[in-house]
Amino acid sequence: MDDQAIPLDAETKAVEMPEDHREELRLWLRILTCTTLIEGEVRRRLREQFDVTLPRFDLMAQLDKAPDGMTLSDLSKRMMVSNGNLTGLVDRLVASGHIVRxxxxxxxRASVISLTESGRAEFRTMAAEHEHWIAELFGDLTEKDRGELMRLLGKTKLSARRAIQGEGQ
Amino acid sequence: MDDQAIPLDAETKAVEMPEDHREELRLWLRILTCTTLIEGEVRRRLREQFDVTLPRFDLMAQLDKAPDGMTLSDLSKRMMVSNGNLTGLVDRLVASGHIVRxxxxxxxRASVISLTESGRAEFRTMAAEHEHWIAELFGDLTEKDRGELMRLLGKTKLSARRAIQGEGQ
DNA sequence: CTAATTTATTTTAAGCTTAAAATAATTGCT
DNA sequence: AGCAATTATTTTAAGCTTAAAATAAATTAG
Structure with missing residues (x-):
């Protein structure tokens, strides 16, 4: 690549020019920017149009997929948040009448959490809107773009999981 | 595209089959999964290896790129977090000796925030490690994958910005 | 120059989030 | 059966995060 005036054999080069990973770093920062941008907008619209927070919406989304309800542990794994976090979140959603324990x-030891009838109805109204917002936010991507992005993110997910799991053993 | 047994003219079809956007939704959820996974791991390693939180690391990363320091407003825009959030974050980093006001x-009205000498040294040590972690987490992607992902996320960023800005006017 | 507006920051109140420790119930082992 | 280990959840302490209101200084308009 970069032929310089000073010749370096492969080994010397390996020592003096350890790999830099700025490209991967820029990729990570770009993923983060996209997420922050979109998540912030979704959060804002949920609050303004439905007076609900994103964590509450996410929790209800999980419950809507589980007609028989879920335990806190199930929710914790699916949502990738701590148990302690869920305790409070569930308490608040019970207080507002969206869910029941x-x-x-x-x-x-366990309690089963499920949507109330009105909670489910309210969630579905929000979810329909939410789906439109997402479609709008990704609106400039072609179907091909989306498919390719899906594939590459699938690969990223597996790569990250490997790096995380592999290091624990 | 999909020729069916039951013929439908275009208008009928538009009414009876309003577009669904499940594909975009799945794409969004996948981005979110990748971010949560990687961010959680980075957060964990920063805490375990350097006893520092991700927000503090992020703030120091901004300051490291600005040798003359930055105001809170600058930081707020760059980091995409609220002003009020920064007040507390800056207070804690001042208390720990990493930065000065x-x-x-x-x-x-304004104060200029900059890294202390020891804060900068500490940050650079962490940043070098951090770069390795990211490279490892994205390790299974080829250079081509990364380039393509970068391109598609660039397009996503623009699309989201358009959707967010466009609606305000 | 003065009043109105904008900009920079802080404060407040509420909720989110985590890790670690504590409780309590269940499961596995012998 | 009885003890150890695991599992489900809650509590605690600390920090992160936001929106909205408040304060104060700078800028703009007339």
């Missing part, structure tokens, strides 16, 4: 019939 | 010589 039921004692698990099989495990006295 | 200086009164702006030209504007009595």
């Amino acid at each position: 039921t004692a698990s019939p099989t495990d006295r | 200086t009164a702006s010589p030209t504007d009595r």
